Amino acid sequence: MKFAPFATRYLRPVVFALAFTAACLGSSAKESALNYLAAGKPDAFAILPPPPLPDSVEQAADMATVRQVAQAAGSNDVAAAYSEKKFSVFNFTPAVGTYFVEASLPKTAAFFEKVQADAATVTDLGKDSFKRPRPYVTDPSLANGKLEKSFSYPSGHSTESMVLALVLADLVPDKHDDIIAHARQMGWHRIQIARHYPTDIYAGRVLALAIVKQFKKSDQFEADFNAAKAEIAAAQTAAKN
Secondary structure (H helix, E strand, O other): OOOOOHHHHHHHHHHHHHHHHHHHHHHHHHOOOOOOOOOOOOOOHHOOOOOOOOHHHHHHHHHHHHHHHHHHHHHHHHHHHHHOOOOHHHHHHHHOOOOOOOOHHHHHHHHHHHHHHHHHHHHHHHHHHHHHOHHHOHHHHHHOOOOOOOOOHHHHHHHHHHHHHHHHHHHHHHHHHHHHHHHHHHHHHHHHOOOOHHHHHHHHHHHHHHHHHHHOOHHHHHHHHHHHHHHHHHHHHHHHH
16 A cells, blocks of 8 residues: 555556557557558648537537437438448449449449548547547437447548548549539438537548548559549440440
């Protein structure tokens, strides 16, 4: 018992340092797997404003919107939201056309898997930096279905779906508006099942723009983009014949 004060005083900083080091190593491991982005570019923590402060008027308004939207959500939107727990670029087939299917577009599928993985990494690092609790953590009455354990800000679904949409819209420009609208709806679905706040969704859209901007600085991204473009063009031609 005599050593307790000593341990508390001197070991606590050591424990904190070890935890911080582990977090940094985890971030480095995630960033080492990036396909088209350089580590730290973009940095969600540097780009995005912080989420509303706990117990602030802004937070209360954000939460009030979650409750209102979730309570008003129709069964079709709720079902769609649950179906999008896992998603890929081929969730956009209704917006693009029936020819846009994975079996016919292997290069495109592989390209967008890398695109989405990079977007997820950047978003996860941002979540771990901001550490915003999800709405159902703050208000357990909002809990429903299988709940995520990750943080809330920015929204991964909003970021990833918008990244996919922005890149896909460049590949299929005649469907631009439909593709972007589909991504926006996917983000909004997350509020309808109380997984995110509106500000999480908006932050994801901003982050998506920054991610795609960085993608376009990568020579490998450009090469894979062009390969996907040629493959999609061939699929479009085949669908017309």
